[in-house]
Amino acid sequence: MKFVDSLEGDLAIFSLSGKILTHEDNMTRFHGRIHEYVNLNKKNVIIDLGKIELMTSVGLGMLISALATVNNAGGRMVLANITRIQNLIAITRLNTVFASYDSIEQAVESFKKG
Numbered sequence: 001m002k003f004v005d006s007l008e009g010d011l012a013i014f015s016l017s018g019k020i021l022t023h024e025d026n027m028t029r030f031h032g033r034i035h036e037y038v039n040l041n042k043k044n045v046i047i048d049l050g051k052i053e054l055m056t057s058v059g060l061g062m063l064i065s066a067l068a069t070v071n072n073a074g075g076r077m078v079l080a081n082i083t084r085i086q087n088l089i090a091i092t093r094l095n096t097v098f099a100s101y102d103s104i105e106q107a108v109e110s111f112k113k114g
Helices: 025-039 057-072 083-091 104-112
Strands: 002-008 011-020 044-055 076-080 099-101
Touching (some): 011 025
Parallel strands (some): 011 044, 044 076
16 A cells, blocks of 8 residues: 545545555554644545555554544544445445545535535
């Protein structure tokens, strides 16, 4: 897995790519960046999964951990572009846990609407 993160106003946006099959150093770096943004009071997070090729339960665990970190800080985390892993999200019933949007633009709009 690779990721790129950026700020758009008060939103932290993470764009993930590749495969999330096993625990790796980039996952630790990902969690570190989530904590950095939360500590900087950037508690609204979008995770763009449009370039994820494959994800296992390890990836789901990573997303759940990030969600817990953001929620515990009083923020909100949403997913964008989940098409490739939509079945995995549905089968595990995580669609009841994560808000998801078809695009980053729609996810950004969701924060503007409150």
